[in-house]
Amino acid sequence: MQHQFFIKDIVRDYECDLQGIVNNAIYMHYTEHARHEFLRVNGISFSKLHDEGCDAVLAKAEVQYKSSLRSQDEYISCVSVAKDGLRYVFSHYIYRSRDKVLCVKAKMEVVCVVNGTLAQGYPIIDEFINKINNAPLIEI
Amino acid sequence: MQHQFFIKDIVRDYECDLQGIVNNAIYMHYTEHARHEFLRVNGISFSKLHDEGCDAVLAKAEVQYKSSLRSQDEYISCVSVAKDGLRYVFSHYIYRSRDKVLCVKAKMEVVCVVNGTLAQGYPIIDEFINKINNAPLIEI
Amino acid sequence: MQHQFFIKDIVRDYECDLQGIVNNAIYMHYTEHARHEFLRVNGISFSKLHDEGCDAVLAKAEVQYKSSLRSQDEYISCVSVAKDGLRYVFSHYIYRSRDKVLCVKAKMEVVCVVNGTLAQGYPIIDEFINKINNAPLIEI
Amino acid sequence: MQHQFFIKDIVRDYECDLQGIVNNAIYMHYTEHARHEFLRVNGISFSKLHDEGCDAVLAKAEVQYKSSLRSQDEYISCVSVAKDGLRYVFSHYIYRSRDKVLCVKAKMEVVCVVNGTLAQGYPIIDEFINKINNAPLIEI
Numbered sequence: 001m002q003h004q005f006f007i008k009d010i011v012r013d014y015e016c017d018l019q020g021i022v023n024n025a026i027y028m029h030y031t032e033h034a035r036h037e038f039l040r041v042n043g044i045s046f047s048k049l050h051d052e053g054c055d056a057v058l059a060k061a062e063v064q065y066k067s068s069l070r071s072q073d074e075y076i077s078c079v080s081v082a083k084d085g086l087r088y089v090f091s092h093y094i095y096r097s098r099d100k101v102l103c104v105k106a107k108m109e110v111v112c113v114v115n116g117t118l119a120q121g122y123p124i125i126d127e128f129i130n131k132i133n134n135a136p137l138i139e140i
Numbered sequence: 141m142q143h144q145f146f147i148k149d150i151v152r153d154y155e156c157d158l159q160g161i162v163n164n165a166i167y168m169h170y171t172e173h174a175r176h177e178f179l180r181v182n183g184i185s186f187s188k189l190h191d192e193g194c195d196a197v198l199a200k201a202e203v204q205y206k207s208s209l210r211s212q213d214e215y216i217s218c219v220s221v222a223k224d225g226l227r228y229v230f231s232h233y234i235y236r237s238r239d240k241v242l243c244v245k246a247k248m249e250v251v252c253v254v255n256g257t258l259a260q261g262y263p264i265i266d267e268f269i270n271k272i273n274n275a276p277l278i279e280i
Numbered sequence: 281m282q283h284q285f286f287i288k289d290i291v292r293d294y295e296c297d298l299q300g301i302v303n304n305a306i307y308m309h310y311t312e313h314a315r316h317e318f319l320r321v322n323g324i325s326f327s328k329l330h331d332e333g334c335d336a337v338l339a340k341a342e343v344q345y346k347s348s349l350r351s352q353d354e355y356i357s358c359v360s361v362a363k364d365g366l367r368y369v370f371s372h373y374i375y376r377s378r379d380k381v382l383c384v385k386a387k388m389e390v391v392c393v394v395n396g397t398l399a400q401g402y403p404i405i406d407e408f409i410n411k412i413n414n415a416p417l418i419e420i
Numbered sequence: 421m422q423h424q425f426f427i428k429d430i431v432r433d434y435e436c437d438l439q440g441i442v443n444n445a446i447y448m449h450y451t452e453h454a455r456h457e458f459l460r461v462n463g464i465s466f467s468k469l470h471d472e473g474c475d476a477v478l479a480k481a482e483v484q485y486k487s488s489l490r491s492q493d494e495y496i497s498c499v500s501v502a503k504d505g506l507r508y509v510f511s512h513y514i515y516r517s518r519d520k521v522l523c524v525k526a527k528m529e530v531v532c533v534v535n536g537t538l539a540q541g542y543p544i545i546d547e548f549i550n551k552i553n554n555a556p557l558i559e560i
Contacts, residue, residue: 033432160438306445
C-alpha cells in the first residue's frame with residue numbers, strides 16, 4: 001500500500017479496555033495524532049491554527065474496525081489527504097507492524113471554522129495539500 | 141425525536157481539548173457508555189459478556205459532528221438498536237440539553253465474537269433486541 | 281464521614297483497563313471532575329477562569345489507592361477544601377456506593393497562575409473558600 | 421541526572437485540555453507507559469502478568485507538577501526502581517527535551533496482587549529489580 005505519510009508507535013497498556021484490546025475511541029486518537037504529525041512535519045501547528053482563530057474540526061468520521069490491536073503491539077499509522085469542496089478528506093490505514101494486518105481503515109472529513117464561521121479552507125492548509133499531492137507516495 | 145433509551149450527563153472539563161470543545165474521540169466514549177447503560181438497565185453486563193467468552197466489538201462507526209459541546213454543557217445521549225444480519229446497529233443522537241441542538245449523530249455496528257469466532261449474534265442480546273423493538277419509544 | 285460536597289456517578293466501561301479495574305489515571309479525572317463540579321455549583325467556572333487569565337493548576341497530587349472500582353460500580357466522590365498559604369488544598373474520598381468501601385483517598389494542591397504569574401490566590405475562589413468553610417458539612 | 425531507563429516521546433494534541441496544557445491525569449499515563457516499557461524491554465509483559473494471575477497495582481502515587489508540557493512538546497520520561505518491603509517504588513522524572521526543564525517528578529508505589537491476595541512480590545519482577553540495581557545508570 002502507498003500513503004503520503006506514516007508514523008510508527010506502540011500500543012500503550014492504558015489504551016486497552018477490559019476486553020484486552022485497544023478501545024474503539026483510542027483509534028480516533030491514533031488517527032488524530034497521525035493527522036497532526038502529518039501537518040506538523042509540514043510546518044503547520046494545530047494549536048497555532050487555533051491561536052490564529054482557525055479551528056480545524058472533524059465534520060464526519062467513518063471507521064471500519066478490521067482487526068484488534070492488543071497490549072504492546074507495534075503499529076504503523078498511515079495517512080493521505082485530498083480536498084473535496086470545503087472538506088479536507090483524510091484517509092487513514094492502521095496496520096499491525098509484525099504481520100502488516102490491516103486493523104483500522106478510516107475516512108475523516110475536516111472543515112475549517114475561521115473566527116466562528118465555516119470557511120472554504122485555510123491558506124496554509126490549501127498550500128500543504130497542493131504540495132503533498134505533487135509529492136511521491138511512500139510504500140509501507 | 142423518539143428513541144428507545146437515553147441518559148443525561150454533563151461535559152467533564154478534561155473531555156475538552158485545547159480548542160475548548162469536546163474532543164472527537166470523547167463522543168465515541170459517550171456513545172459507548174450510552175450503549176452499555178442501555179444494555180445494563182436491561183440486565184446485560186458488558187464485562188460479564190466478556191467473562192462468558194462473548195466480546196461485543198465495534199465493526200463500523202459512522203459519526204457526524206453537527207455542533208460542538210463545550211465545558212460543562214449538559215447533554216442528552218439517545219440510543220436505539222435493531223438487528224441487521226450479523227450486526228447490531230445502534231443509532232445514536234446526542235443533543236445539547238439547553239436548546240435541544242443536535243451535536244452528534246452516529247451509527248454504530250456491533251458484532252459478537254464468541255470464543256474467538258464471529259457469531260450470528262448472542263442469545264441474551266437477541267432477546268433484548270426483540271423485547272426493545274416491541275416497547276414504546278421515548279419522546280425526548 | 282463528613283465532607284463539603286459530593287457527586288454520585290457510575291464507572292464507565294471504557295475507564296477500565298485490561299486488568300478489569302478502573303485505570304489509575306482515571307481517578308485523577310474523577311477527582312478533577314468533583315472539584316470542578318464543586319466550583320460550578322458555587323458559581324465558578326473553570327473555563328471562564330481560564331478565559332479571564334486565571335489558570336488553576338495542580339501543583340501536587342498525593343493519591344492512595346485502597347480498593348479498586350470495577351465495571352459499572354456506582355461510586356460517591358467527595359471533596360472538601362481549605363486554603364494553606366498560596367495553595368488550595370482539596371481532600372478527596374471516593375467510596376463504592378453499595379458497601380461504602382473507601383477506594384481512593386487523595387490530597388490535591390492547586391495554585392492559581394494569573395496572566396502567567398503564580399498568584400496568592402484568586403478573589404472569587406477565596407470568597408468561595410470562606411463561604412464553604414462556614415457552611416455545615418454533609419454526612420455521606 | 422542519572423536514571424535506569426528513559427523513553428522519548430511527543431505530546432499528542434488530544435492530551436492537552438482547554439488550558440492548552442497537558443492534563444494532570446495524562447502524566448499518570450506517561451509514567452505508567454514508561455514503567456511498562458521499562459518492564460517490557462526487560463522481558464516482562466504487564467498483560468501476561470495479568471493472564472498469569474499477577475496484577476501489579478498502584479498503591480500510592482505522589483506527583484509534583486513543576487512545569488507544564490504543551491502541544492507537540494517533546495519530552496524525556498525517565499524511571500528508576502527499587503524494592504522497599506512489599507512495594508516496588510518507581511521514581512519518575514519527566515523533562516521537556518528542548519531545555520531539559522523538569523516538568524513532573526513522581527514516586528509511584530506498586531504492589532502485586534497474586535490470585536486476589538497481596539503478595540510479598542513476584543519472582544520475575546524481583547529478579548528484574550536485582551539485575552537493574554546492578555546495572556550502570558544512564559545519564560540524560
